[in-house]
Amino acid sequence: MSSQYLAKQVQDLKPSGIRKFFDLASKMENVVSLGVGEPDFVTPWNVIEASYHSLEQGYTAYTANAGLLELREAISEYLEDYFSVSYDPEEQVLVTVGASQAIDIALRALLNPGDEVIIVEPCFVAYSSAVILAGGVPVTVSATSENAFKVTPEQIEAAVTERTKAIVLCSPNNPTGAVLNAKELADIAEVLCNHDIIAISDEIYAELSYDEKASSLAEIDGMKERTILISGFSKSFAMTGWRLGYAAGPTDIIQAMTKIHQYTIMCAPTMAQHGALEALRNGRDSVDNMTTSYRQRRNFVVKALNEMGLSCHLPGGAFYVFPSIKATGMSSEEFAEKLLAEERVAVVPGNVFGESGEGYIRCSYATSIKQLDEAMKRMSRFVENHIK
Incomplete structure (x- = not known):
């Protein structure tokens, strides 16, 4: 067994809980992913061009x-x-x-x-x-x-x-x-x-x-x-x-x-x-434009989550919301797994961010309003079927 050669602290490390759900979602069709924290914007063209130019030089x-x-x-x-x-x-x-x-x-x-x-x-x-x-x-x-x-x-x-x-x-x-x-x-x-x-x-x-x-x-x-x-x-x-x-x-x-x-x-x-x-x-103008878009998405998602019964505070930054799913009676893992299986929406269970994250999920709104709207409709249907 080659594992006998591994350092104990490495053996004891748990794989990333974020990647677990991302990998599951990638094998399924018609999934709206609110999982991985990555901008949906492409790197600004002037930045790409500068990199190309450096190679040419x-x-x-x-x-x-x-x-x-x-x-x-x-x-x-x-x-x-x-x-x-x-x-x-x-x-x-x-x-x-x-x-x-x-x-x-x-x-x-x-x-x-x-x-x-x-x-x-x-x-x-x-x-x-x-x-x-x-x-x-x-x-x-x-x-x-x-x-x-x-x-x-x-x-x-x-x-x-x-x-x-x-x-x-x-x-x-x-x-x-x-x-x-x-x-x-x-x-x-x-x-x-x-x-x-x-x-x-x-x-x-x-x-x-x-x-x-x-x-x-x-x-x-x-x-x-x-x-x-x-x-x-x-x-x-x-x-x-x-x-x-x-x-x-x-x-x-x-x-x-x-x-x-x-x-x-x-x-x-x-x-x-x-x-x-x-x-x-x-690149400041590009950052400002992205920030304006994220602010609009944040407001849309927070309103939708609260309306469906998942209590969610208004975050001041980044591109995540962290709503409570306690009203459903499910654990964070159970909620995320069932939501993915039943409605094809990928979120990250809050417990992967520490024990205090249990009872919450992380949703990234770094995706288009169209995708967010579809995700909120599916989540609302899911919550309506499961909320206690």
Whole structure:
């Protein structure tokens, strides 16, 4: 048995619950998928053209390990313009293969065996697994619907122990769409500063904020020197398949992350970096247009879900809704499985995002209004047949 050679922490990892339902749906006909968190927009043409042009000019070799300096300069300018926080592009910015890689190497750069990392749930499925693979111990804190799925400073304070090294925060949040405002972030920052805790701030959905501009944890007083800001181009610029992200933070941490990056990846794809440079320089209008469309879809889906009896708060960002399915009496897994089998609508059960996600489902509205309308009609029929 070859499994005897596998590391225990890898054997114990569960496969992604998101992919499970996506794979099931892909084998069925006439399915409306609200599952995978991926924009339905094609990457803006000017970005694609810039990538083509870079190939035509012969840019097919490695870049610097940290990425094209020109791109790192553009990222630094972008963050200063968007969040009023400045980074040295030569020492404090690292271009990665997606935001996921940035999170992975940030944890590996920070953690010693047994260090604890606070994870706010419901959350992206990779956080706890990445902590475990880095030798750390995930300590989960549940953000509840009663507080619009926003974690409180008191909850974080209660989770801190002498082994706490870091916290992973995501705002706007996947899967709930919750957005922490500047005041809420400042209250959390006070706890982190008091306990000397490093923050890994996943801000991949920052541009997709609908009711107010998203704030960055790094722009809060006292937090820039203890925050690793993680972001990328997948969501806001519709570049998921390009696999390009970045990390910005204190020099010593970014340089440590770069060492891991250079031994495992070498550098992010050169043609993708040229495309990202064009996105930052001339892609704001495309982001604004996509955000306007997402806002309309969000409002449509939230209204439809509440009308059919699935209580759903209005998310402030990202492109997900996280309705309660408790009125049906089903578990999240049962609801998702039956909905797919009976009505051919794919959603993600909330429990895959942590125990506190039980009783909810995640629906992505990153698809056309026509598809969303069909999905809501099918879900309404399903709920009418099953609600108690």
